[in-house]
Amino acid sequence: MIEESAIVVKIENHQVWVESGPYGACGGCLKKASCATNAIGSVLKKKSVPVDSDIQLKTGDQVMVAIDENLLLRASLLLYLTPLIALFTGAGIADWLLADNAKSADVWIAGSAVLSFLVSLWLINKAQSLLIMSYARPVVVRKV
Structure with missing residues (x-):
């Protein structure tokens, strides 16, 4: 699983929307262009993204988002x-x-x-x- 930190920006109709967190693990890394770990972060930085969640969350929570490689x-x-x-x-x-x-x-x-x-x-x-x-x-x- 490729994981990235994110912040919950809204919850509507049992759907969680997240944006990339301010403290990405790859922020200061010199090899982030060739690293697969930064893949989700590059998508999440551009816009809010709907994600699935079985965890009870509220707006402002910092979460770990993952997708299968x-x-x-x-x-x-x-x-x-x-x-x-x-x-x-x-x-x-x-x-x-x-x-x-x-x-x-x-x-x-x-x-x-x-x-x-x-x-x-x-x-x-x-x-x-x-x-x-x-x-x-x-x-x-x-x-x-």
């Missing part, structure tokens, strides 16, 4: 590797289908690559809203 790895593979594979697959299929027509083949290959890339992004967006976002949210693990 396997979920982050799977999301990274989905968001970066899938469009790249779709791009090359679309170009490869168009190249295979248009091998005899050399005049306009380059335009169709490029168009097919871009189209397959955009379709993969759309499919990822749909899959993310249907499947991933329901269980890949950070959770409050403890009060600090």
Whole structure:
């Protein structure tokens, strides 16, 4: 689990919203750009984020928020590797289908690559809203 300190900013409808705490563990570290521990902190600093909590909390509480690193790895593979594979697959299929027509083949290959890339992004967006976002949210693990 990747953990980050956060502060509860509001609670509404049994939903806890947190922002990154003022005393992040990576604030003074010189290697924070290449460290996975700072991953949640970089997201939480930008805005309030809804998190799941089984702990009774009130506004202003300092908590430890965590997310499973396997979920982050799977999301990274989905968001970066899938469009790249779709791009090359679309170009490869168009190249295979248009091998005899050399005049306009380059335009169709490029168009097919871009189209397959955009379709993969759309499919990822749909899959993310249907499947991933329901269980890949950070959770409050403890009060600090």
